[in-house]
Amino acid sequence: METKLAPDAWQAIGLTTLALLVLAAVVFDLRQRRIPNTLVLLALGAGLIINLIGPQLWLRGGGLLTLYPSALGLKGAALGALTGLAVFLPFYLMRAMGAGDVKLMAGIGAFVGPAAAINVALFILVTGGVLAVVRMVWVRKTQLVLFNVVTALSQLVPGTAASFDPATQSADRMPYALAMAGGLLAYGAWIFSGHAPLVNF
Incomplete structure (x- = not known):
């Protein structure tokens, strides 16, 4: 099922829709520290x-995030959603990221497709790291954050007694939707300024 939309017009509609959904996620995350499932389902459905x-x-x-826009079809959008979910799922399992963030990444993947989902995720992780450092310095909890990072990483070493629970020991929780919006914007700027994707297949 295809429309008569020109590629540029289709891309503008798709990117605007994606931007509005991610912006809504940022607002919810800032105000309620959560991203509602309704918004995630809306993102998945809209991407498809x-x-x-x-x-x-x-x-x-x-896909949308290219100088030569073309729709991915149902299969490409579904693979994008699964890729977005798979990329961030390990962070959720390590309790380093909320379930809403992982599901939102699946929604983004449904818009941009599998290859772009990996690229966007990489930009989001870098953006998240930068924002986390800025926030850590801003709230003056550098030592506690570094201690928590070392403790969390120590859990990965077999035979280590270190235990870290982000729900109770976190120094501060950054609304990660901010990093997701920033990473998405940064990747868009990277692509539309003429750079090649970091990962392409």
Whole structure:
């Protein structure tokens, strides 16, 4: 199912929709420290629809985040959602990220496809790291944060008695939707300024 939309118009609609959904997630995360499942489902559904109705000009669609936009189709959008989920799932299992953040990444993946989802995730992780350092210095909890990081990493070493529970020992929780918005914006700027994706397949 394709519309008569021109690629540029389709890309503008898709990126605007994605930006509004991520902005809504930021607002919820800042105010309530959570991202509602309704918003995540809306992002997943919108990503699938955008890629289902858009112009599929190439055998392998380029997606939204490219200089040559082309819809991914239902399969590409679904693979993007699964990739987004898979990339951030380990962080949730280590209790370093909330479930809402992981599900939001799946929603972003549904818009941008599997390859772009990996690239966006890398930019989000870098952005998150920078924001975490800035926040750590701002709230003057550098020593506690560094201690928590060392303790959390120590859990990965077999035979270590170190135990860290982010729910009770966290020095401060940064609304991670901010990092997701920043990383998405940074990757968009990277691509639309003419740079090649870091990961491409």
